[in-house]
Amino acid sequence: MNDTHPDAQDKGLTKPPEPREDFGLIREIWRILKQDRTAFCGFFIIVGLVGVAIFAPWIAPYGFSEQHIVHSFKGPGTTFLLGTDEFGRDLLSRIIWGTRPALIVGVLSVLVSIGIGVPIGVVAGYKLGWIDRVVGWMVDIMLSFPSLLLGLMIVTLLGQGIYKVIVAIGISHIAQYIRLARGPTMALRNHDFVRAARALGAGDLRITFNHVLPNIVGPIIIMGTLSIAGAIRMEASLSFLGLGIQPPAPSWGNMIREGVANILQTPWMALFPGLALTFTVLAYNMVGDSLRDMFDPRLVLGRKPGGKSK
Amino acid sequence: MKAYLIKRILSALVIMWAVASIVFFAMRLVPADPAQVVLGDYATEEALKTFRHEMGLDRPLWAQYTEFMAQLARGDLGRSMITNRPIGDQIWALFPYTFDLAISSMLIGAIIGIPLGVWAAIRKNSAVDYISRIIALAGFSFPAFYLGVLLLLVFSVELGWFPIIHQVRTGSPAEHLYKLILPALSLGLIQASYVTRLTRSSMLEALNEDYVRTAFAKGLRPKNVYFKHVLKNIMIPVVTAIGLYTGTILGGAILTETVFNRPGMGKLLVGAINQRDYTTIQSGLMVFAFIVVVVNLIVDLTYCLFDPKVKYE
Numbered sequence: 001m002n003d004t005h006p007d008a009q010d011k012g013l014t015k016p017p018e019p020r021e022d023f024g025l026i027r028e029i030w031r032i033l034k035q036d037r038t039a040f041c042g043f044f045i046i047v048g049l050v051g052v053a054i055f056a057p058w059i060a061p062y063g064f065s066e067q068h069i070v071h072s073f074k075g076p077g078t079t080f081l082l083g084t085d086e087f088g089r090d091l092l093s094r095i096i097w098g099t100r101p102a103l104i105v106g107v108l109s110v111l112v113s114i115g116i117g118v119p120i121g122v123v124a125g126y127k128l129g130w131i132d133r134v135v136g137w138m139v140d141i142m143l144s145f146p147s148l149l150l151g152l153m154i155v156t157l158l159g160q161g162i163y164k165v166i167v168a169i170g171i172s173h174i175a176q177y178i179r180l181a182r183g184p185t186m187a188l189r190n191h192d193f194v195r196a197a198r199a200l201g202a203g204d205l206r207i208t209f210n211h212v213l214p215n216i217v218g219p220i221i222i223m224g225t226l227s228i229a230g231a232i233r234m235e236a237s238l239s240f241l242g243l244g245i246q247p248p249a250p251s252w253g254n255m256i257r258e259g260v261a262n263i264l265q266t267p268w269m270a271l272f273p274g275l276a277l278t279f280t281v282l283a284y285n286m287v288g289d290s291l292r293d294m295f296d297p298r299l300v301l302g303r304k305p306g307g308k309s310k
Numbered sequence: 311m312k313a314y315l316i317k318r319i320l321s322a323l324v325i326m327w328a329v330a331s332i333v334f335f336a337m338r339l340v341p342a343d344p345a346q347v348v349l350g351d352y353a354t355e356e357a358l359k360t361f362r363h364e365m366g367l368d369r370p371l372w373a374q375y376t377e378f379m380a381q382l383a384r385g386d387l388g389r390s391m392i393t394n395r396p397i398g399d400q401i402w403a404l405f406p407y408t409f410d411l412a413i414s415s416m417l418i419g420a421i422i423g424i425p426l427g428v429w430a431a432i433r434k435n436s437a438v439d440y441i442s443r444i445i446a447l448a449g450f451s452f453p454a455f456y457l458g459v460l461l462l463l464v465f466s467v468e469l470g471w472f473p474i475i476h477q478v479r480t481g482s483p484a485e486h487l488y489k490l491i492l493p494a495l496s497l498g499l500i501q502a503s504y505v506t507r508l509t510r511s512s513m514l515e516a517l518n519e520d521y522v523r524t525a526f527a528k529g530l531r532p533k534n535v536y537f538k539h540v541l542k543n544i545m546i547p548v549v550t551a552i553g554l555y556t557g558t559i560l561g562g563a564i565l566t567e568t569v570f571n572r573p574g575m576g577k578l579l580v581g582a583i584n585q586r587d588y589t590t591i592q593s594g595l596m597v598f599a600f601i602v603v604v605v606n607l608i609v610d611l612t613y614c615l616f617d618p619k620v621k622y623e
Contacts, residue, residue: 144602144606145329145598146598146602148565149598153336157339237455240455260459263474274460277456278451278453281451285451
C-alpha cells in the first residue's frame with residue numbers, strides 16, 4: 001500500500017524513519033510487558049483495579065455510606081467481611097469504592113502536570129533566551145518545596161474535595177515535566193532533521209508537533225506511569241492529614257485516618273485500606289520501573305557487559 | 311572556587327526571597343476573609359475592622375509586603391493569627407523534634423541502605439540482589455505513614471512495647487530516645503530503600519569503569535577492588551544524594567508526626583491549616599522551604615570541597 005501512495009514514498013525518502021511512532025510505542029510497551037514478569041504482574045493488577053473501580057456498585061456488598069449503626073465497630077466476620085467502622089459502614093465496600101477516587105486522582109493529576117508542564121518545557125527549550133531563564137527559575141523555586149508541602153499550600157488556597165486535590169497534586173509536580181520536556185527539545189532543535197524542516201519552511205508550531213513532540217513522548221509516558229504511583233500516594237497522604245478527600249466520600253487515606261483515630265477499638269480499620277493503597281502503588285511502580293529500565297540507554301549499556309560476564 | 315561559592319550563596323538567597331514572596335502572595339489569594347475565619351460568622355462589623363487593623367490587613371498590599379520582608383530580614387516570623395503567640399518561638403521550640411526525627415531516619419537509611427546496595431551490586435542477579443530489588447520496590451510503594459501505622463499496630467497495640475501517643479512529656483533523654491524509635495524507623499526504613507537503590511546503581515556504574523578493570527587486571531583481590539577503589543569513589547555522590555533527600559524526609563516527617571501524635575513542625579503546620587491560621591501556615595511553609603534550600607546549598611558546597619574532580623572555573 002505504501003508503494004502505491006506517491007506521498008508516502010516521498011516521505012520515506014526525505015524523512016528519517018523515527019517520528020510518527022504512536023503505534024510503534026504501544027507495540028514496544030507491549031513487547032516489554034511480555035518480556036518482563038514484574039511489569040506484566042503490575043499491568044495485570046492495574047487492569048484488575050480498573051475493573052474493580054468501574055464495577056464497584058456491583059462488586060461492593062453495600063453502599064459506601066450505608067450505615068448500620070447497630071453493627072458499628074464490628075470485627076471482620078461473615079456479614080461484614082472486613083468489619084465495620086464507627087458508623088457501622090462496611091469496610092470492604094468502602095475500600096472497593098475507594099478504588100475510584102484513587103485511580104481518578106492518580107491519572108487526572110498526572111494529566112494536569114503533563115498538560116501544563118510539557119508545553120512550558122517545550123517552549124522554554126525551543127525559544128531559549130529570557131523565557132528559558134524565567135522558566136529555569138520557576139523550576140528551581142518549585143523544586144525547593146517538597147512536593148507534599150507544595151500540595152499543602154495549594155490545598156490551603158483551593159480548599160478540599162476531589163477536583164481540588166487533583167489540581168493541587170498536578171500543579172505540585174509540574175517542575176519535573178518542564179525539565180523532562182525542556183532538555184530534549186533543546187537538543188532536538190539543532191538536529192539536522194529539524195533544521196531541514198525549518199529550511200523547507202515549516203513553522204514553529206509544525207516543527208513542535210511533527211518533529212519535537214513525537215520524540216519526547218516515550219520519556220513522558222514512562223515518567224507519567226511512575227508519577228501515577230506518586231500521585232495516588234500523595235492523595236492518600238493529603239486525605240490522611242484530613243486535607244484531601246473528605247468523608248463520607250471513601251478514600252483510602254481518610255479511612256486510614258479514621259482507623260488511626262480508633263486504633264485501639266478497631267485496628268483492622270487502619271490495616272486494610274492501607275493494604276489496598278500499597279498494592280495499587282506497588283502495581284504502578286512495577287510497571288513504571290521496568291519501563292524506565294528498558295528505555296534508559298545508560299542502564300541498558302551498563303547491563304550488557306555485566307550480564308555476559310556472569 | 312571563591313566566585314562559585316559567592317554565586318551559589320547569592321542564588322540561594324534569591325530563591326529564598328522568591329519562595330517567601332510566593333508564599334506571601336499565595337496566602338493573600340485565599341478566598342476566605344481571615345478576619346471572618348478567626349472571629350467567626352457572628353462577629354460585628356466593628357470587631358472585624360479592629361482585627362483587620364491590628365493584623366495590618368487593611369493596609370495596601372505593597373505596604374504589607376515590604377513590612378513582611380523587613381520583618382523576615384530581621385528574623386521575625388510574625389504572630390499567630392489565632393493565638394497571637396510569636397510563630398518564631400513556636401517553630402524554634404518544635405524544631406528539635408523534627409530535626410531529631412529527620413537525622414535519625416537519615417542515619418537508619420544510610421546504615422541499612424549503603425551496605426545492602428553494595429552487596430547487591432557485587433552479587434548482581436543473585437538472591438541478595440533480588441531481595442534488594444524487592445525491598446526497593448516495597449519502599450517506593452509503602453507510603454511512609456502506612457508503615458508507621460503498621461509499626462504502631464504491631465508494637466503498640468499488639469505487643470504494647472510502645473505508647474500509642476508519642477507525646478514527649480518529661481525532658482529526660484532516655485524518654486526522648488524511646489519515643490523516637492518507632493517514628494524514626496517508619497521514615498528510616500523507607501529511606502533505606504531509596505539509599506539501597508541509589509548505592510546499587512552507582513556501584514554498578516562504577517564497576518564498569520576502566521579503573522576497575524585495571525585493578526582486576528593487576529590481579530588485586532576483589533575485596534580490595536570493591537572496598538578500596540570502588541566504594542571510595544561512590545561514597546561522595548551517595549552521601550550527597552542522601553542529603554538531597556531532605557525534602558522527601560521533611561514531607562515524610564509531616565505525615566509521621568501525625569501518625570504518632572508526635573510534636574514537631576509538621577504537626578504545627580497541619581494544625582495551622584486545619585484551623586486556617588494563615589500567618590502560621592505562611593511561616594511554616596517558608597521555614598520548610600528554607601531548610602531545603604539551605605541543606606541543598608551545604609550539600610553542594612561540601613561536594614565541591616571533597617570531590618577533587620569537581621572544579622568550578
